[in-house]
Amino acid sequence: MKLVVQVRLLPDAATEAALRETLKRCNQAACHASRRAFTTGVTGKTALQRLVYDEVKAMGLSAQPAIHCIRKAAGAYAALNENLKAGNYGPAGSRRRASVESTPVRFRKDAAQPFDDRSLSWQIQDRTVSIWTVHGRLKGIAFACSAEQAVLLAAHRRGESDLVWRGGCFYLYATCDVPHAPVYVPDGFTGVDLGIVNVATTCDGTVHSGRHINQVRHRNRRLRTKLQAKGTKSAKRLLRHLSGREARFATDTNHRISKSIVTEAQRTTHGIALEDLGGIRARVRLRKPQRVTLHSWSFAQLGAFIAYKAKRAGVPVVHVDPRHTSQECSTCGHIDRKNRPDQATFECTLCGFAEHADVNAARNIAARGAAGWAVSHAADDAA
Numbered sequence: 001m002k003l004v005v006q007v008r009l010l011p012d013a014a015t016e017a018a019l020r021e022t023l024k025r026c027n028q029a030a031c032h033a034s035r036r037a038f039t040t041g042v043t044g045k046t047a048l049q050r051l052v053y054d055e056v057k058a059m060g061l062s063a064q065p066a067i068h069c070i071r072k073a074a075g076a077y078a079a080l081n082e083n084l085k086a087g088n089y090g091p092a093g094s095r096r097r098a099s100v101e102s103t104p105v106r107f108r109k110d111a112a113q114p115f116d117d118r119s120l121s122w123q124i125q126d127r128t129v130s131i132w133t134v135h136g137r138l139k140g141i142a143f144a145c146s147a148e149q150a151v152l153l154a155a156h157r158r159g160e161s162d163l164v165w166r167g168g169c170f171y172l173y174a175t176c177d178v179p180h181a182p183v184y185v186p187d188g189f190t191g192v193d194l195g196i197v198n199v200a201t202t203c204d205g206t207v208h209s210g211r212h213i214n215q216v217r218h219r220n221r222r223l224r225t226k227l228q229a230k231g232t233k234s235a236k237r238l239l240r241h242l243s244g245r246e247a248r249f250a251t252d253t254n255h256r257i258s259k260s261i262v263t264e265a266q267r268t269t270h271g272i273a274l275e276d277l278g279g280i281r282a283r284v285r286l287r288k289p290q291r292v293t294l295h296s297w298s299f300a301q302l303g304a305f306i307a308y309k310a311k312r313a314g315v316p317v318v319h320v321d322p323r324h325t326s327q328e329c330s331t332c333g334h335i336d337r338k339n340r341p342d343q344a345t346f347e348c349t350l351c352g353f354a355e356h357a358d359v360n361a362a363r364n365i366a367a368r369g370a371a372g373w374a375v376s377h378a379a380d381d382a383a
Contacts, residue, residue: 273369
């Protein structure tokens with residue numbers, strides 16, 4: 001499995017200026033390649049490289065960075081075409097789609113730039129890197145990382161590393177190809193119900209409340225509205241400062257929750273059962289005040305975090321059909337909307353069973369996960 005290790009560079013003032021100039025020049029070259037691809041219709045990696053390689057090198061880049069800039073432009077057009085096919089920019093003839101199709105792909109002057117091992121070398125023990133810049137090769141640039149990250153980099157780093165400028169700091173993102181642990185045979189399943197009021201609830205009654213997350217989001221939304229209405233330079237400066245803070249907070253929360261769920265499942269030798277919530281935003285119809293909450297709900301990220309942490313630990317994960325999990329009684333199986341008199345309460349109208357609604361849903365998810373695992377592995381054993 002692939003993991004991304006992020007380390008922070010600690011350059012001096014001269015080195016930082018050289019790195020910023022390098023990013024700027026590389027993205028100018030990528031924009032030039034993008035414009036040529038747009039005007040000529042040549043978007044394939046090899047064909048585009050033949051077309052603009054000499055032009056990009058003449059902009060002050062050496063061979064490998066020039067090739068990576070061209071590949072970055074070609075990759076952007078490949079992603080654009082896939083998004084157009086998927087309808088992510090609206091139907092044919094729509095204003096948004098027409099705008100996207102009528103302009104070349106552009107890159108920010110500080111957009112991330114990939115470097116291969118010819119242009120970037122790591123000295124893990126010394127915690128330094130050597131990197132190509134437009135002002136020559138710079139050696140001995142210090143970076144900061146944890147001991148665990150250093151072990152991952154030394155043992156499993158593969159391929160390119162991305163130079164990223166974010167929040168006034170330089171980072172290197174390195175891809176590590178880590179072997180995952182063998183999956184054990186689970187002794188039962190832990191069902192996880194994902195929600196908005198409670199971010200995650202497990203079938204053993206553990207509730208990870210979303211109250212604090214929603215309070216932070218509402219506060220940030222009100223603050224953004226006020227600052228955008230004010231429109232002064234100081235307001236815009238504060239908006240830039242606040243950008244990304246909410247996303248980082250939600251990501252950190254999801255990491256903590258997913259780690260807790262996977263650790264407990266590993267301790268009890270359970271598997272993890274999750275709802276397959278793909279396309280939920282298109283299926284669910286909500287009143288306007290609730291739409292912002294739904295669309296800022298990072299359930300996909302939490303599910304992805306649980307899946308990759310479980311894979312690393314050898315914990316089996318199954319995805320189940322989410323239909324009626326919140327309306328079905330986990331004791332007798334009776335399904336009825338009236339079983340949910342309110343958001344937090346489940347009371348079966350047939351057998352009288354009562355439980356916290358999210359815990360009841362998590363038990364149904366666990367049961368479906370165990371059934372799905374038994375069916376799939378019975379078929380594997382028969383084969």
